[in-house]
Amino acid sequence: MQFRRSYLASGMALGLLLASAFGRAAMAQTGTLGAPVPITLAATAADRLVVVVLAGAVQTIASLTPNAINQFPTPVQIYTEWNLPYFFGGTLSLVAYFTNPGQALTTGSANIPSSRVEGRTSGSDPSLLTTWTPFNGNAVGGIGSAGGTQALWRWPGFCGLLIFCRQGDRTDQLDLRLNLVGYPTAAGTYAGVLNIRAVIY
Amino acid sequence: MNRMYKRALLVGALALMAGSAQAQIGTLSNGPVTVILNATQAPTLTLSTSVASVTMASIGANVVTPFPTFNVTTTWNLTAGTTIRLVGWFNTPAAALVSGANNIAAARVVGRTGAAAFAPFTGGPSSGLGVAGGTQQLWSVNATPLNGTATTNLDLALDYVGQASPNAGIYTGTLNLRAIVQ
Numbered sequence: 001m002q003f004r005r006s007y008l009a010s011g012m013a014l015g016l017l018l019a020s021a022f023g024r025a026a027m028a029q030t031g032t033l034g035a036p037v038p039i040t041l042a043a044t045a046a047d048r049l050v051v052v053v054l055a056g057a058v059q060t061i062a063s064l065t066p067n068a069i070n071q072f073p074t075p076v077q078i079y080t081e082w083n084l085p086y087f088f089g090g091t092l093s094l095v096a097y098f099t100n101p102g103q104a105l106t107t108g109s110a111n112i113p114s115s116r117v118e119g120r121t122s123g124s125d126p127s128l129l130t131t132w133t134p135f136n137g138n139a140v141g142g143i144g145s146a147g148g149t150q151a152l153w154r155w156p157g158f159c160g161l162l163i164f165c166r167q168g169d170r171t172d173q174l175d176l177r178l179n180l181v182g183y184p185t186a187a188g189t190y191a192g193v194l195n196i197r198a199v200i201y
Numbered sequence: 202m203n204r205m206y207k208r209a210l211l212v213g214a215l216a217l218m219a220g221s222a223q224a225q226i227g228t229l230s231n232g233p234v235t236v237i238l239n240a241t242q243a244p245t246l247t248l249s250t251s252v253a254s255v256t257m258a259s260i261g262a263n264v265v266t267p268f269p270t271f272n273v274t275t276t277w278n279l280t281a282g283t284t285i286r287l288v289g290w291f292n293t294p295a296a297a298l299v300s301g302a303n304n305i306a307a308a309r310v311v312g313r314t315g316a317a318a319f320a321p322f323t324g325g326p327s328s329g330l331g332v333a334g335g336t337q338q339l340w341s342v343n344a345t346p347l348n349g350t351a352t353t354n355l356d357l358a359l360d361y362v363g364q365a366s367p368n369a370g371i372y373t374g375t376l377n378l379r380a381i382v383q
Contacts, residue, residue: 049231061240066278076236105238117238143230178240186348187244187278193237199230 048083048167051094051198059176064185071177078152080198081169093154094172095140096196101148104135105178107188114148116183117194120175127153132177135194141201152196245278246285248380250355260359262366265311265319267358273314273340275380278348282382287314287340287353288327289378294335297322300370307335310376311360314340314353321360328381344382 056076064070080094096119098104104114114135121129128151138144140151152172176194255268277285289312291297296304311319320337327338342351357376361367 051231051234053234053236056236057234058237059239064240064242066242066245070240072238072240078234105240107242112240141230174236176236176238184278184348185242187242187280189239189241191237191239193235195233195235197230197233 048081049198049200050079050081051196052079052081053077053196054079054171056174061178064178064180064190066185067181067183069177069179069181071175076174076176077171078174078196079169079171082198083167084200090200091141091154092198092200093140094152094196094198095143095149096135096152096174096194097139097144097149098135098192098194099145099148101136101145103192104148104194105190105192107186107190110186110188110190112178112180112183112185112190112192116179117192118177118179119150119152121152122173122175127172129174132179134179141199143197143199242278244280245276246380246382247276248287248378249274249276250378255357257359260361260366260372262361263363265358265360265362267356270354270356272352273355273378274350274352275342276350277344277380277382279344279382280347282344282347285342285344285351285380285382286328286338287378287380288330288336289322289339289355289376290326290331290336291322291374291376292332292335294322294332296374297335297376298372298374300368300372303368303370303372305359305367305372305374309359309361309364310357310374312337312339312355312357312376314355319356319358319360322376328383330379330381331377339378 054077056072056074059072059074059076061070061072078094082092084092098114098117101114103111104117105112116134118132118134119129120132121127133150135148135150137149137151138146139149143149152174153170251272251274252269255271257266257268260266273287275285275287291307291310294307297307297310298305307322309321311321313319322335322337324336324338325331325333327336330336339355340353
């Protein structure tokens, strides 16, 4: 009797299994052509650190006044954008510098050194050059030249541990002037290049 | 034990991530953008005198009567040139100094710089400056270096040697001084 019961149960189970198999085959024939193929999607947001001069990329003083402060007429507008890893953990800074501090601007053999070029920034905090400051500092984060550099602003290192400042942007205004008080300049048209870079260190 | 193992794994993974990121960003910076600076110092050539006017109390007959000596300072900041010349002239040579209807001609006015001999203002334009018959080149200096300054004394006088003094009156006139670089 027990054997019969067991046999009966086995038969029922086999029947259910076959019914299930036939049922799945029938469904495959009516709606599904093959097994689903997974497609893996990957998108990388690369580390991004961009500096753009929005305005004032060329500064001109048509006629210098000797022994006086000569301000360039229009400010330089600098846009900085960053998108950094979560653990960047360092300091983000915008650095401006002259490659050759002794010859920031030159005409022939005459020069105006970077110590006679002064800058002042206004923009989002934290700004560093809130007052007129000569470009006579040393390199910042490995960027710049000895005696010809200034950091325009700096995000402190602790900010790097927070996700809030991991990405962002800011626009700053940089005013420039030549301080020729007590510094005679030979006649001529002086030309020079101020380099601006953002750096994390 | 299992919990400690998991905690150690988590700390290790975080340290690895932080270290890796820090190493990657140590060199992260953008390429430099530039601001071009141009500034022009225009060439200059200026004159100044130690006095604005000179006066003599009395014009002597048959003598050279000097005005007080004064200094002329020339300052230059040039981009080119070899010689700077100082030129003086009267606009109307026949009436260098005037008192009513009476005149003293430029030929009676003599001048010199340094220890040079007195010479009348009777020349033609010098280096394009001055008027015919009323001009004198007073001084010249090397323009090299291209920026500098030089001061010289200028003596002026009225030469009435062999002549009677002019009609009585207060005579006034203007000597024009100008520097030119060539």
